[in-house]
Amino acid sequence: MGKLDSKIPSGPLAEKWTKHKNEINLVNPANKRNIDIIVVGTGLAGGSAAASLAELGYNVKTFCYQDSPRRAHSIAAQGGVNASKNYQGDGDSDYRLFYDTIKGGDYRSREANVYRLAEVSSNIIDQCVAQGVPFAREYGGLLDNRSFGGVLVSRTFYAKGQTGQQLLLGAYGAMNRQINRGKIKSYTRHEMLDLVLVDGKARGIIARDLVSGEIERHSAHAVVIASGGYGNLFFLSTYCMGANVMAAWRTHKKGAFFANPCFTQIHPTCIPVSGDHQSKLTLMSESLRNDGRIWVPKKLEDAKAIREGRLKPTELAEEDRDYYLERRYPAFGNLVPRDVASRAAKERCDAGYGVNKTGEAVYLDFTAAIERYGKEKAYTMGLKDANKDTIRKLGEEIVEAKYGNLFQMYEKIVDENPYKTPMMIYPAVHYTMGGLWVDYNLMTTIPGCYSAGESNFSDHGANRLGASALMQGLADGYFVLPYTIGDYLADDIRTGPIPTDSAEFDEAEQAVTDKLNRLISIKGENTVDYYHKKLGKIMWDKCGMSRNEKGLKEAIKEIAELREDFWKNVRVPGEANAKNQELEKAGRVADFLEIGELFAMDALDRKESCGGHFREEYQTPEGEALRDDKNYRYVSAWEYKGEPKNSKLHKEELVFENVELKTRSYK
Ligand SMILES: Cc1cc2nc3c(=O)[nH]c(=O)nc-3n(C[C@H](O)[C@H](O)[C@H](O)COP(=O)(O)OP(=O)(O)OC[C@H]3O[C@@H](n4cnc5c(N)ncnc54)[C@H](O)[C@@H]3O)c2cc1C
Numbered sequence: 001m002g003k004l005d006s007k008i009p010s011g012p013l014a015e016k017w018t019k020h021k022n023e024i025n026l027v028n029p030a031n032k033r034n035i036d037i038i039v040v041g042t043g044l045a046g047g048s049a050a051a052s053l054a055e056l057g058y059n060v061k062t063f064c065y066q067d068s069p070r071r072a073h074s075i076a077a078q079g080g081v082n083a084s085k086n087y088q089g090d091g092d093s094d095y096r097l098f099y100d101t102i103k104g105g106d107y108r109s110r111e112a113n114v115y116r117l118a119e120v121s122s123n124i125i126d127q128c129v130a131q132g133v134p135f136a137r138e139y140g141g142l143l144d145n146r147s148f149g150g151v152l153v154s155r156t157f158y159a160k161g162q163t164g165q166q167l168l169l170g171a172y173g174a175m176n177r178q179i180n181r182g183k184i185k186s187y188t189r190h191e192m193l194d195l196v197l198v199d200g201k202a203r204g205i206i207a208r209d210l211v212s213g214e215i216e217r218h219s220a221h222a223v224v225i226a227s228g229g230y231g232n233l234f235f236l237s238t239y240c241m242g243a244n245v246m247a248a249w250r251t252h253k254k255g256a257f258f259a260n261p262c263f264t265q266i267h268p269t270c271i272p273v274s275g276d277h278q279s280k281l282t283l284m285s286e287s288l289r290n291d292g293r294i295w296v297p298k299k300l301e302d303a304k305a306i307r308e309g310r311l312k313p314t315e316l317a318e319e320d321r322d323y324y325l326e327r328r329y330p331a332f333g334n335l336v337p338r339d340v341a342s343r344a345a346k347e348r349c350d351a352g353y354g355v356n357k358t359g360e361a362v363y364l365d366f367t368a369a370i371e372r373y374g375k376e377k378a379y380t381m382g383l384k385d386a387n388k389d390t391i392r393k394l395g396e397e398i399v400e401a402k403y404g405n406l407f408q409m410y411e412k413i414v415d416e417n418p419y420k421t422p423m424m425i426y427p428a429v430h431y432t433m434g435g436l437w438v439d440y441n442l443m444t445t446i447p448g449c450y451s452a453g454e455s456n457f458s459d460h461g462a463n464r465l466g467a468s469a470l471m472q473g474l475a476d477g478y479f480v481l482p483y484t485i486g487d488y489l490a491d492d493i494r495t496g497p498i499p500t501d502s503a504e505f506d507e508a509e510q511a512v513t514d515k516l517n518r519l520i521s522i523k524g525e526n527t528v529d530y531y532h533k534k535l536g537k538i539m540w541d542k543c544g545m546s547r548n549e550k551g552l553k554e555a556i557k558e559i560a561e562l563r564e565d566f567w568k569n570v571r572v573p574g575e576a577n578a579k580n581q582e583l584e585k586a587g588r589v590a591d592f593l594e595i596g597e598l599f600a601m602d603a604l605d606r607k608e609s610c611g612g613h614f615r616e617e618y619q620t621p622e623g624e625a626l627r628d629d630k631n632y633r634y635v636s637a638w639e640y641k642g643e644p645k646n647s648k649l650h651k652e653e654l655v656f657e658n659v660e661l662k663t664r665s666y667k
Contacts, residue, residue, distance in 0.1 A: 007439040025490035032057035038220040043072030045453020046226030048477025051174035054183035073240040077164025078285035080156035081470040083121035104150040105461020106611035120479040131170035148466035150337035202449035213577040219498035229432035229454040233592040235536025237429035238283040244588035256444035257637040259437035259457035262603035267430035268341035272361040281428040286466040291369035296353040332666040342427035365422035370395035441484035452476035462611025516576040524569030555600040563593040597644040
């Protein structure tokens with residue numbers, strides 16, 4: 001265990017995956033029936049993996065903490081899923097999707113994995129259409145596309161602003177077919193608390209039934225961790241409230257390396273924070289940047305007047321508005337990648353141009369799109385002399401058809417009509433590119449333990465492009481794992497069922513029970529949320545959109561102190577062996593308090609800026625991220641050594657043979 005071998009197949013980039021599939025071991029259908037696989041997580045990655053593995057004939061057990069796989073965080077995905085089908089005939093190709101992803105991730109991802117992702121992306125759309133996913137269609141019936149940031153083509157397939165929900169219903173349907181056949185046994189309201197290793201191999205998990213509080217042992221020949229991202233360590237984020245790092249972190253503590261923990265995505269278009277009472281932030285999909293123009297006032301006095309309610313944005317003349325993304329990045333305009341757009345918003349707000357009461361918001365304005373669409377519609381209807389009101393009405397109808405549910409959500413939260421006045425938006429934590437280190441087969445450094453979807457680090461480097469998370473999760477689950485896991489399991493056809501009455505299971509169960517009892521017995525003074533909020537503030541202030549050496553060193557110290565205090569003073573009411581949501585939260589926050597420290601250590605180690613990792617000391621004169629390819633062209637893979645501060649850094653050198661390493665420019 002512990003050696004970093006990325007197992008990238010040899011040969012030309014575009015042939016690696018086919019060659020690999022042709023060469024790896026297979027398990028014959030009769031033998032698959034004797035092999036058990038545990039899949040932790042039933043979002044898009046885990047759900048698609050479980051359904052495909054069961055369809056192949058393996059016996060699958062799935063686990064999720066929600067009451068149904070349908071409630072995984074994946075359901076929240078709004079904007080779409082990418083695929084290089086080139087339906088628009090606008091020059092797309094597998095290579096372009098590969099190139100955009102590598103460049104978008106600021107040259108910090110593995111070429112071979114990213115090319116495979118692009119290669120299988122088209123299959124995802126076919127698979128989901130076959131499942132009945134209602135992707136948006138053009139008038140003639142062909143699937144429609146829109147654009148997302150960091151690209152110059154339209155390759156995003158979508159189902160209004162509910163793409164994740166529709167895709168998840170597809171995966172859930174596929175899972176249900178297997179549940180009905182008895183090939184998937186679905187454990188909902190179950191939380192994995194530990195991974196069990198036997199002879200160095202992943203052979204099962206310890207899970208807690210969240211309804212009864214009972215601790216259970218489950219064995220398998222392989223374990224797939226598809227437990228999503230860890231952005232909730234910032235407390236406020238666009239993630240669902242329950243999203244956490246427990247499964248991945250405890251796997252890490254059992255020997256799986258954790259890669260690039262500091263690579264976090266801060267999404268530019270979220271509803272701004274409105275006060276201390278908040279526990280959740282809401283995303284306004286990136287798809288809105290297809291039609292919305294981002295601006296702040298040009299003059300400081302106008303920004304002040306807007307903040308103080310003396311001036312309305314709609315009253316500000318066109319020449320007094322600064323469409324700063326269009327000004328700074330004429331080629332990509334409002335569709336620059338998320339890290340670039342987020343930093344640009346922060347820069348304007350820090351300079352005093354913010355437009356809400358706290359000064360931390362910019363406008364996302366649909367006026368121009370409404371007018372453009374309205375004019376076009378009037379023209380096609382033969383209304384040559386349509387007046388302004390008619391044009392507006394027609395335009396609003398088109399915008400509503402494209403983004404209606406997002407506009408409705410905005411109005412419900414902010415109590416302003418975004419058709420009439422520009423939306424206010426600000427960056428918020430949204431996605432984690434870091435995760436369990438995996439090789440080309442998606443196996444972690446623990447034999448037999450795999451990771452898929454957002455819980456692994458695999459494809460997005462230092463910044464994920466919009467609509468690529470769904471693509472990666474579904475690629476991993478439908479098209480990668482079903483092949484690669486067989487290569488490993490081919491050696492297990494004679495192993496027989498893994499017993500759970502072994503010393504390894506005893507020990508793991510005891511450790512889990514002790515930890516739960518310890519949390520209950522502290523009986524301190526502070527709630528779990530007290531610690532979570534404090535951690536979130538340290539993370540946002542010192543490890544957020546921009547970082548510096550001093551702040552990171554402070555963060556490391558403060559997080560360690562906070563963790564110590566947590567274990568002395570947290571109050572977890574109730575019992576360990578009964579339903580106890582505060583106990584669930586305590587376990588999750590305990591893990592956040594550990595990964596937070598590693599996150600800051602990783603950010604401190606990386607003395608360069610790349611993608612979402614912006615070190616203030618390393619920037620160009622124009623304020624762009626300044627990479628150091630000579631010294632930091634590696635994946636950081638951290639090995640756990642008893643405490644976060646003792647973690648050992650391993651480096652996977654990234655080799656670029658098919659793209660030229662260039663300064664990332666969107667101008
Ligand atoms: C608001 C929003 C909008 C988004 N829109 C888009 C978009 O338009 N396009 C795009 O590509 N991406 C989008 N993303 C990102 C994308 O939705 C996620 O990255 C992706 O859905 C993650 O899928 P996943 O299967 O890896 O994890 P999840 O969907 O987070 O699923 C995690 C699963 O793991 C389970 N789990 C976790 N821990 C445990 C444990 N200890 N024990 C048992 N089970 C556990 C959970 O119950 C759940 O089933 C969006 C994200 C957000 C927040």
